[in-house]
Amino acid sequence: MGAPAVPADPGPTRRARRRRPRGGDRDPALRRPDRDLPRGPREPRSGGRAPAWPDRGRSPGPADRRAGDPGRDLGDAGPVAPGAGPVPPPAPPHPGAGLRRADRPARRPRRRRGRRALHRPGHDGDREAGRGGPRERRGGSVSPDDPAASGSGASPDEGRDLHPPAYRRKLLVLLSAATFFEGYDTFVLSFVLAIVLGDLGGSEAQAGWVRAIVGVGTVVAFTLAAQADRIGRKRLLLITIAGYAISAFLTALSPNLPFLAAAQFLAQVFLGAEWAVAITIVVEDFPSRERGRTLGIVTSMNTLGGIFVGVLAFAGLQSTPLSWRAFYLVNLIPLALIAIGRRGMLETERYAALSQDPASAHLDHANVWEPWRPPYRRMVLAVGLLTFFRHAAVAAGAFWWAYYAQQEVGMSVSLSGLYLAAAGVLGAAGFIIGGHLMDRFGRIPVFQLYMAGTLLLGTWLFQVHDPAQMLPVLCLAIFFGLGSVAMTSAFSTELFPTYVRSRAAAWCRNAFEVPGAIVAPLVVGILGDHVTGPLGSIGDAMSLTNLALIPPAMFIAWRYLPESRGTDLVRMDAQAVATA
Incomplete structure (x- = not known):
C-alpha cells in the first residue's frame, strides 16, 4: 500500500499576495526581475507575467533565497506532490543576480505618493505662480536657449531662498532705516521752518525759494539713482546713506539760509537715489512670495519718519540749546548703519548673476536713455504717467489738508496736528496690509482697490465740515492714498530687466512722480484761492483734482x-540678453 497522497500546496492566496511587503522590505530574491533593472525603454514581453514563485508545487525554501547561484535546480529541493502538474522552469537570472548591493545596476527611485512637501528649498519663489524650480546655479544665468527662458518649459525660480532669513531680516532693517530718514527729512524742514527763519533771518518769500531749491534736488537725484545699474546696488546704497548723513550734518552747521538751502539740496539728491535703490534691492533680493509684504514695510517707513518728527517736537527737542539744529543731528544715526551694512551686506543676487554672465557684456549699463529703447519705452511711459497722476492727487491732498481743516472747517492747529498724527499711524498700516494683499491677489487688483478708496474718501474728505466726522474719513483716506505707494513701487521695478531696472525706476519716480507733487498743489492753490480763484474754495478744488487725476491712473x-x-x-x- 503506497504512501498517502500529499495535497498540493495551493501557494499564497490572493489576499496574502497583496499583503506581501513592497519595495525595500521585500526579499531581493523574490522581487520581479524587471524591477531590479535600470529604468529605460522596456522591451515587449514575449510571454505572460513571470510566476511569483519558481515552483508552484511547494513553498520557497532558504536555498531558493540564496544569492549568487541563479542556476540552482529548484526541483531538487524536495518531493513534488502527485497531480500537482508540470513544474514551470525557473525565472531567468537578471543582471544584478550574484552581485553585491554596491555593484548592482542603479535603480531609479520610486516616485513618492501622497501629500506634497509644503516647502522645498529652492522651489518656493514661483510655486505660487505655477512655475517649476530653479534652472540655474547660484551666481549663474539662464541661457536664452534654455526652455525656461523661452517659455516652453518650467520657469526658473528666481525667488529661491539664496540668502538665509537672518540675512534678509538684517537687510530689511537697513532698507527700512534708509526710507525712514527719507520721510523724516522731507517733513522736518517744513516743521522747523519758522524757527529757522527766526534764527538765521529771512522772509517768507526767501523761505519759498529755499523750498523750491530743495525740491529740485529730488529731481536731480535721478542722475545718481541711475548709476545703480553701473556700479551696483550695494555700493550706491552705502554712498547715498553716507552722503545724506554728511549733508544733514552740514545743515545743522548752517550759518545762513543760502548755506542751508545748498546742504538740503544735496540731502535730497542722496535721499531720492536712496529710495530708488532700496526699492530695487527689495525686488531683487527677496523671494517673490515676500516681495509685496517687504515693499509694504519699506515704503511705510517713509510715513513713520514724518510721524517721528512730530514725536520729537512733542518731546521738546526744539527747546534744547541746539534748537532746530538738533533735528538734523539725529540724522547722524545712518552713519552707524553704514558700519553694519558694509561688513555684512551682499550685492543683490540678480545683479551679481548678470554681471558674471559673459552674454550680458554687450548690454548698456550706463546710458540713462536706455529705458526709452523700443522694448521698454511703452512700459516706462505707462508706469510714469500712472505714478504722476496718483502722486499728484495724493501730494496735493497732503499739502492742503491742514489749511482746509483750519481755514474752512474751523479746527485748531493743535487738533489738526493730533488728527494728522493719528491718521499717519493708520496710513502706515495701509502700506503693510497692501503689501500682504499684493502677494495674495496681485498688484493690479489691489491697486485698483486702493485707488477706488482714494477717489471716494479723498473727494469726501474735502467736503466734510464736521470735525467729529473728519477723523475717520481722514484715517481711511490716508490708508488708501499713501498705501498705494507699495503698488507703484512694484510697477516701477518688477516690470523691467535687471540691467536697466534702476534707471527705469529713477525715470518713473524722479521724472514723473516728483513733478506731479510740484504741479498739483500749485493748481489747487490757483483754483481754490478765496480771492482770485475760479472756485474760491480749497475743498472744492481738491475734490475736483481727485476726480480729474485718479480715474486716468486706474x-x-x-x-x-x-x-x-x-x-x-x-x-x-x-530675454533681455537674447534680444539686446
Whole structure:
C-alpha cells in the first residue's frame, strides 16, 4: 500500500499576495526581475507575467533565497506532490543576480505618493505662480536657449531662498532705516521752518525759494539713482546713506539760509537715489512670495519718519540749546548703519548673476536713455504717467489738508496736528496690509482697490465740515492714498530687466512722480484761492483734482500694465540678453 497522497500546496492566496511587503522590505530574491533593472525603454514581453514563485508545487525554501547561484535546480529541493502538474522552469537570472548591493545596476527611485512637501528649498519663489524650480546655479544665468527662458518649459525660480532669513531680516532693517530718514527729512524742514527763519533771518518769500531749491534736488537725484545699474546696488546704497548723513550734518552747521538751502539740496539728491535703490534691492533680493509684504514695510517707513518728527517736537527737542539744529543731528544715526551694512551686506543676487554672465557684456549699463529703447519705452511711459497722476492727487491732498481743516472747517492747529498724527499711524498700516494683499491677489487688483478708496474718501474728505466726522474719513483716506505707494513701487521695478531696472525706476519716480507733487498743489492753490480763484474754495478744488487725476491712473493700470505678481526675473534677464 503506497504512501498517502500529499495535497498540493495551493501557494499564497490572493489576499496574502497583496499583503506581501513592497519595495525595500521585500526579499531581493523574490522581487520581479524587471524591477531590479535600470529604468529605460522596456522591451515587449514575449510571454505572460513571470510566476511569483519558481515552483508552484511547494513553498520557497532558504536555498531558493540564496544569492549568487541563479542556476540552482529548484526541483531538487524536495518531493513534488502527485497531480500537482508540470513544474514551470525557473525565472531567468537578471543582471544584478550574484552581485553585491554596491555593484548592482542603479535603480531609479520610486516616485513618492501622497501629500506634497509644503516647502522645498529652492522651489518656493514661483510655486505660487505655477512655475517649476530653479534652472540655474547660484551666481549663474539662464541661457536664452534654455526652455525656461523661452517659455516652453518650467520657469526658473528666481525667488529661491539664496540668502538665509537672518540675512534678509538684517537687510530689511537697513532698507527700512534708509526710507525712514527719507520721510523724516522731507517733513522736518517744513516743521522747523519758522524757527529757522527766526534764527538765521529771512522772509517768507526767501523761505519759498529755499523750498523750491530743495525740491529740485529730488529731481536731480535721478542722475545718481541711475548709476545703480553701473556700479551696483550695494555700493550706491552705502554712498547715498553716507552722503545724506554728511549733508544733514552740514545743515545743522548752517550759518545762513543760502548755506542751508545748498546742504538740503544735496540731502535730497542722496535721499531720492536712496529710495530708488532700496526699492530695487527689495525686488531683487527677496523671494517673490515676500516681495509685496517687504515693499509694504519699506515704503511705510517713509510715513513713520514724518510721524517721528512730530514725536520729537512733542518731546521738546526744539527747546534744547541746539534748537532746530538738533533735528538734523539725529540724522547722524545712518552713519552707524553704514558700519553694519558694509561688513555684512551682499550685492543683490540678480545683479551679481548678470554681471558674471559673459552674454550680458554687450548690454548698456550706463546710458540713462536706455529705458526709452523700443522694448521698454511703452512700459516706462505707462508706469510714469500712472505714478504722476496718483502722486499728484495724493501730494496735493497732503499739502492742503491742514489749511482746509483750519481755514474752512474751523479746527485748531493743535487738533489738526493730533488728527494728522493719528491718521499717519493708520496710513502706515495701509502700506503693510497692501503689501500682504499684493502677494495674495496681485498688484493690479489691489491697486485698483486702493485707488477706488482714494477717489471716494479723498473727494469726501474735502467736503466734510464736521470735525467729529473728519477723523475717520481722514484715517481711511490716508490708508488708501499713501498705501498705494507699495503698488507703484512694484510697477516701477518688477516690470523691467535687471540691467536697466534702476534707471527705469529713477525715470518713473524722479521724472514723473516728483513733478506731479510740484504741479498739483500749485493748481489747487490757483483754483481754490478765496480771492482770485475760479472756485474760491480749497475743498472744492481738491475734490475736483481727485476726480480729474485718479480715474486716468486706474485706466492706465487696467489697460496697459501686465500683472507683475510672481514675475520671473531670471527669464526676463535671459530675454533681455537674447534680444539686446
